[in-house]
Amino acid sequence: MTQPHAHSPQHYGHDHAGIAPLLDLDAEVLHEALFAITNTLRAARDGQRTRRVLDLGAGTGTGTMALAERFPRADIYALDRSEQMLDLVRSKAFFRGIPERVHTVRADLDDVWPAFEPFDVAWASLSLHEVADPDRVFENILAALAPGGLLAVVEMDTRPFVLPDDLGLGTPGLEARIHTAVAPARAPMNLHPDWTDALVRAGFTDVARHRFEIAPSPQALARFASGPTPGERASVLARYAHTSLLRLRDAAWPGLNQEDRDTLDILLAADGPHSLLNRGDLTVNGTRSLWLARRP
Numbered sequence: 001m002t003q004p005h006a007h008s009p010q011h012y013g014h015d016h017a018g019i020a021p022l023l024d025l026d027a028e029v030l031h032e033a034l035f036a037i038t039n040t041l042r043a044a045r046d047g048q049r050t051r052r053v054l055d056l057g058a059g060t061g062t063g064t065m066a067l068a069e070r071f072p073r074a075d076i077y078a079l080d081r082s083e084q085m086l087d088l089v090r091s092k093a094f095f096r097g098i099p100e101r102v103h104t105v106r107a108d109l110d111d112v113w114p115a116f117e118p119f120d121v122a123w124a125s126l127s128l129h130e131v132a133d134p135d136r137v138f139e140n141i142l143a144a145l146a147p148g149g150l151l152a153v154v155e156m157d158t159r160p161f162v163l164p165d166d167l168g169l170g171t172p173g174l175e176a177r178i179h180t181a182v183a184p185a186r187a188p189m190n191l192h193p194d195w196t197d198a199l200v201r202a203g204f205t206d207v208a209r210h211r212f213e214i215a216p217s218p219q220a221l222a223r224f225a226s227g228p229t230p231g232e233r234a235s236v237l238a239r240y241a242h243t244s245l246l247r248l249r250d251a252a253w254p255g256l257n258q259e260d261r262d263t264l265d266i267l268l269a270a271d272g273p274h275s276l277l278n279r280g281d282l283t284v285n286g287t288r289s290l291w292l293a294r295r296p
């Protein structure tokens with residue numbers, strides 16, 4: 001991973017493939033919440049057979065794999081416009097021993113959609129806030145579902161908080177100021193509108209919003225990897241905090257004062273007592289929303 005150099009925000013790009021490590025860490029942090037979310041989706045299927053599932057904007061395949069586990073008799077179609085993301089999905093399917101059930105589709109949701117056989121379930125996690133015309137995309141999803149089919153949309157309600165208010169360094173409240181500074185820049189994984197009205201407008205019924213706490217167990221967060229650098233050896237939580245704040249750095253930079261910039265760079269340093277990779281006072285706090293909607 002690229003390590004920060006003090007006062008050189010130009011080092012941090014926001015290309016699409018660059019988000020892959022954060023998405024994979026997100027999957028680890030989200031594991032328990034994702035279980036609850038897919039449980040709610042499966043319960044809403046009410047015992048109906050689920051044979052075909054479409055994951056829209058699949059990224060590195062977090063949802064694809066969770067759906068494959070939840071619907072063990074289904075074929076999962078992972079759609080993304082990025083071939084690099086789809087490569088990652090294919091290798092995950094291979095390592096999990098389910099390559100024959102996971103299909104990848106390279107397509108742009110903003111273009112004309114490929115012709116599909118009807119799906120029982122469509123899933124879109126952290127992807128619909130990126131499309132150009134959500135109304136048109138919702139109409140296309142409705143058309144891609146079989147009658148009675150379900151759409152599940154998942155979004156972050158707020159950016160997750162990972163830092164304690166008082167870091168013992170700089171002025172307390174840094175993370176809230178970072179979030180405020182990022183908001184106007186619309187950095188990746190930005191916030192989303194409430195999709196309820198758009199779903200109803202598109203013709204979905206039984207539209208309901210559910211909220212899920214992201215409160216991973218200490219065991220899930222404490223897992224360590226092995227590797228030669230402190231970054232590679234850090235816990236899931238430390239790597240998640242480091243990777244997510246590193247990703248916000250560019251967008252937040254112009255809106256932070258010099259003291260906050262200095263503090264952020266100390267946190268993002270590859271090592272040192274205050275580095276995120278070495279701190280013992282990190283947490284993950286946040287919520288995600290799930291919208292369930294049915295094709296009549």
Ligand SMILES: C[S@@+](CC[C@H](N)C(=O)[O-])C[C@H]1O[C@@H](n2cnc3c(N)ncnc32)[C@H](O)[C@@H]1O
Pocket residue numbers: 016023026056057058059060061062063079080081082085107108109110124125126127130131132189
């Ligand atoms: C933030 S990632 C979320 C990935 C995954 N669903 C998850 O929850 O971890 C958004 C994904 O949507 C894809 N995406 C964004 N706009 C898209 C579009 N118009 N057509 C197809 N894929 C798109 C991106 O390439 C990226 O992989």
